[in-house]
Amino acid sequence: MQPQIVEVIYGNKKTFIDLKWSLNKIMKPSITPTQVEHKMGPDDFIVSKTDLKGRITYANRIFLKLGQYPLESLLNTQHNIVRHPDMPRGVYKMLWETLKQGSEFFGFVKNMCANGDYYWVFANVTPDYNVSGQPQGYYSVRRKPSDNALATIKPIYKEMLSIEKRSGAKEGAEKSLAYLNELLAEQNTNYNNYALSLFKN
Ligand SMILES: Cc1cc2nc3c(=O)[nH]c(=O)nc-3n(C[C@H](O)[C@H](O)[C@H](O)COP(=O)(O)O)c2cc1C
DSSP, X not given: OOOOEEEEEXXXXXXXXXXXXXXXXXXXXXXOOOSXXXXXXXXXXXXXXXXXXXXXXXXXXXXXXXXXXXXXXXXTSBGGGGBOTTSOHHHHHHHHHHHHTTOOEEEEEEEEOTTSOEEEEEEEEEEEEOTTSOXXXXXXXXXXXXXXXXXXXXXXXXXXXXXXXXXXXXXHHHHHHHHHHHHHHTTTOOHHHHHHHHHHO
16 A cells, blocks of 8 residues: 555644555554464465455455455455554565566565464465456465575564664655665565575575
């Protein structure tokens, strides 16, 4: 979801808020995260599809089962319903920038279940085109990430998150993404290639 920054007057001060984020917070039930992890099976595929605005239009059985959501509560709902607060916003910024360019995204994502438990996935998200070649939405296929890959990615996300906490909502995602891109540029790679190589090793 792209931010929509508006200026508001609070008391006698002027400040800025992200309108979309605030509305989403109000409309999304708040869930307390737990430390209970669920793991995908080695042959599991989690599949979901969205419209162009990121609202879920399809979810397969394993997605519902792992997330502990009934289909009715997911359909037409923003995909951020499964967003975990440990995930840096910079990763989603990159996801949406990549998709808007018509490219596919690869990355590691920690998702939250309906009861606050969590699970990690290796996700491939791609634009979906209709028969006339017009974009009609996006879809994502997720597979089980290895423990080694997660051990590498977790400290990177942790640092991104702390950059975001220090920088605030407006600039946080940009700054944490700049950190990620710099880190990977030093290794002559980008996030898509890095994530793919971690997944394969
Ligand atoms: C096809 C598709 C699949 C997505 N899958 C997930 C997902 O599994 N978990 C998640 O947190 N966000 C996912 N997103 C991104 C969300 O739409 C959203 O950008 C993200 O949760 C961050 O929420 P926010 O933009 O409200 O900050 C997906 C987006 C698309 C288009």
